[in-house]
Amino acid sequence: MTDELPTDPATGEDLPEQMRVRRDKRARLLAGGVDPYPVQLPRTHSLAEVRAAYPDLPSDTATGDKVGVTGRVMFIRNTGKLCFATLREGDGTELQAMLSLNNVGEDALAAWKGDVDLGDHVFIAGEVITSRRGELSVLADGWQLAAKALRPLPVAHKDLAEETRIRQRYVDLILRPRARDTVRSRAAVVRSLRESFHDRGFVEVETPMLQTMHGGATARPFVTRSNAMDMDLFLRIAPELYLKRCVVGGLEKVFEINRNFRNEGSDSSHSPEFAMLEYYEAYATYDTNAVMTRQLVQEAADAAFGTQVVTLADGSEYDLSGEWTTLTMYGSLSEALGTEITPLTPVELLRKHAADRELEVDPKYGHGKLVEELWEHLVGNHLYAPTFVRDFPVETSPLTRQHRTEPGVAEKWDLYVRGFELATGYSELVDPVVERERLEDQSRLGAAGDDEAMRVDEDFLRALEYGMPPSGGVGMGVDRLLMALTGLGIRETILFPLVRPE
RNA sequence: GGGCCGUUAGCUCAAUUGGUAGAGCUGCGGACUUUUAAUCCGUAGGUUCUGGGUUCGAGCCCCAGGCGGCCCA
Secondary structure (H helix, E strand, O other): OOOOOOOOOOOOOOOOHHHHHHHHHHHHHHHOOOOOOOOOOOOOOOHHHHHHHOOOOOOOOEEEEEEEEEEEEEEEEEOOOEEEEEEEOOOOOEEEEEEEHHHHHHHHHHHHHHHOOOOOEEEEEEEEEEOOOOOEEEEEEEEEEEEOOOOOOOOOOOOOOHHHHHHOHHHHHHHOHHHHHHHHHHHHHHHHHHHHHHHOOOEEOOOOOEEOOOOOOOOOOOEEEEOOOOEEEEEOOOOHHHHHHHHHOOOOEEEEEEEEEOOOOOEOOEOOEEEEEEEEEEOOOOOHHHHHHHHHHHHHHHHHHOOOEEEOOOOOEEEOOOOOEEEEHHHHHHHHHOOOOOOOOOHHHHHHHHHHOOOOOOOOOOHHHHHHHHHHHHOHHHOOOOEEEEEEEHHHOOOEOEOOOOOOEEEEEEEEEOOEEEEEEEEEOOOHHHHHHHHHHHHHHHHOOOOOOOOOOHHHHHHHHOOOOOEEEEEEEHHHHHHHHHOOOHHHHOOOOOOOOO
16 A cells, blocks of 8 residues: 655665565676667567457367567466466456477576566567367467566456555556546547547537636636746636637637536536536527537447447446437426426525525525526436436526527536436527626625635627627536546546545 | 545555554565466565654554545535
8 A cells, every 4th residue: 555665766675575586586687698679670560460360269279380579477377397377468458478398498498487577568479279168379489588577466366455445546547447447438439529620510629728817617626837028827617718719709619628627526426627628619509509509419329339239337238329308498397396387586596596405505695596406406416317307596607698489498418327417518699799798797706705706807898899699518528428428427537536635 | 625435565555442553565695497476485675644742562553744545615
């Protein structure tokens, strides 16, 4: 668990025996003129290429074909004059190496037994054969150390403790091919998102992560400092206000996939730093961008897993295909409470409903926040199948357009998947005068102590005053998309999540 | 922020009422030319997260702290 450095690195005196042994081997090899970390090895084939070239070799076959392969030693099975090792390479492919006294000679066999430990990278040159048991193997003519491992590999037969998996992800990746699959799935999903946008004529932009004023979401920012400019800066909580400036400027279809930072705790679905996708499209609405968002998710599922009925980590299936359910926030809340709730329902009554359900709410909450809390508690958390919930309270949606016919609600949807919020979409508010009023309301909340409230961004308002076309906008958590598609927790979808130092 | 649980060998975990800290794998020594988590014989390995306290005696009880997990806000 603890990885203290040795008090004396040269002798490694205070090290556990297993690390001392490996350090000693390295030193002995160097002293004997053998480089435990050679710069290059005459590899001719990947393990996967060997496997692909000989898919159906019968047992106990000699092909006569010579190859040079490399891999990390995952298992070793030595007998007196014949040694077996299971090599594993990057994509998880395994191939057996065999070293026989007859082929490599006494010295090379003794060196193999004496020098090679589990976890070492080795190079094997030899003939492709199958063993008597039918295992595809490379029967060595010679071998060479490719990189000596100085730390023992944890046992491969027991799961690594979750904390160690996160803190030492490299070990997790070595031991658990599934961990590497997750990384590849994530890459496939992100690539699919980009391709879906490119196919639809969107342009990818990168907007500031260091901002002089944070905005675009209600969240607490990280504060940092520019020495040269002698001023505080904020790590962005959302790219929204910059992407809208792009739309004002005539980039009518823009998207960005990048990191957001929110100065909040982490749990199974939150991380202080997370990957966010946002996209804006002129002349789109929250109706049309809901359709496109569904397509983005479905295309990503197809690209990464070849199906829209994905298999989750617990083995269950999750169906993302076809059309998705749509609810309204007030309608579904009314149904859950058994009584009509509207934008005109007084705050006192909402508080009473919360109290009746033993839901504790902040006494400062107004109508909008109370409705959202009640809804999340009574409806949102129980939505398993992909569901769009539409028409949010205006009060809590300061950047969203007022509904075109329904008073008191905004043209905003949230997409819920497996009980958590995956994405949100708006018909964007583009009237600069109304926008200013909303931001001024927010800034009054901020002045009153709400440090999640937005500030008045004068430059953003100036941009809107030049005229932003009617637009739809969407934000989707990329980590959460992976969670939705795999059933993993957010810490498994992020390669190196933030953890306190040991 | 609050509550509960955990923290022991390289890894995964045991340890009765407070009474010499154990196992499997790994390691080390040996045997073995067809193994598949090889097998067999032998053997080593500990600041029990840290610091205090109680006690004849603490992995275990008490206090403070660290790190992590779960639940709640």
